[in-house]
Amino acid sequence: MQDHRGKTCCFSGYRIEKMPFRAEDTAAVQALCGALDRAVRDAAQRGYTRFLSGMSTGFDLWAAEAVLRAREHWPVELLCAVPFDRQADSYPAAWKRRFNACLLAADRVYALSRTYYAGCYAARNQFMVDASSLLICYFDGRPGGTAQTVRMAEQAGLTIVNLAVEQQSLF
Numbered sequence: 001m002q003d004h005r006g007k008t009c010c011f012s013g014y015r016i017e018k019m020p021f022r023a024e025d026t027a028a029v030q031a032l033c034g035a036l037d038r039a040v041r042d043a044a045q046r047g048y049t050r051f052l053s054g055m056s057t058g059f060d061l062w063a064a065e066a067v068l069r070a071r072e073h074w075p076v077e078l079l080c081a082v083p084f085d086r087q088a089d090s091y092p093a094a095w096k097r098r099f100n101a102c103l104l105a106a107d108r109v110y111a112l113s114r115t116y117y118a119g120c121y122a123a124r125n126q127f128m129v130d131a132s133s134l135l136i137c138y139f140d141g142r143p144g145g146t147a148q149t150v151r152m153a154e155q156a157g158l159t160i161v162n163l164a165v166e167q168q169s170l171f
Contacts, residue, residue, distance in 0.1 A: 008050040008079075009043050010128035012149035013059025013138030013163075016095070020140065029062075032138070035163045036066035039136045043161075044074040052079045052128050054121075055087060055102065057095045059138045059146075064102040077107035083124035084113040125149040129156050140164040 013019075021028035040051065040063075053064040067078040080103055088099040103109055112127060113120050125148060129135070135153040139146050139162055153160055 004050055005131060005133045007048055008052060008132045009040075009048045009134040009136055010052040010054075010081075010132040010153075011060055011063035011136050012054065012125065012128070012146050012153075013063070014142070014144075014146055015056050015060075016058035018142065018144070019058055019138075023058075032059075032163065033062055033066065036063055036136070037069060039161055039163060040066045040070045040076070041074070043134060043136065044070060044076055048134060049075060050077050050079055052081055052131060053102070054124055054128060055080050055082055055099060057091055057099075061095065061098050061102060063136065064106075065098070068102065068105055078102065078105065080106045080109045081124050081128050082109060082111045083120040084116045085111055086116075121145050122148060126152060129153050129158065132158060134159045134161070136161045136163065138162070138164045 016023050023029065051067040053067070054060045055064065064078055064080065067076055070076050088096045091099060110127070112124055125145060129149065129152040135150070135158045137146060137150055137160060139150050150160065
């Protein structure tokens with residue numbers, strides 16, 4: 001199997017309920033989506049062609065949508081890392097639609113487990129870090145899965161682009 005790490009970027013950030021703004025704050029959402037568009041474009045200009053999303057609400061799905069928008073200008077692929085089948089069953093309807101649209105448009109979907117189990121999100125995060133050389137994240141220091149993924153990425157020597165630093169001046 002060919003090693004694509006040098007051309008693969010993964011994403012990690014907060015679910016919508018942990019973001020420092022509400023989903024209804026369209027100005028904040030648009031600002032973050034613009035930053036994601038620029039980060040994906042910059043990565044594509046540096047030769048990244050594969051973008052790996054963990055498909056949770058909030059940052060992950062916004063990142064997946066940014067990759068789909070980038071396809072109009074760059075030869076990029078969306079890869080989805082789903083930690084377990086039926087991940088989106090508990091999502092609100094609007095997020096479930098976005099999840100399904102991204103899965104249908106994806107170039108590849110990795111379903112890592114048939115069922116939920118304690119640690120399945122950590123396993124997904126490790127899978128993404130192991131497959132990548134770049135992490136684009138939204139991390140403002142709070143504990144949780146994003147903090148864990150950033151630590152994994154640091155330990156693995158990934159280049160890290162943290163959009164929270166850019167966005168904090170907007171709030």
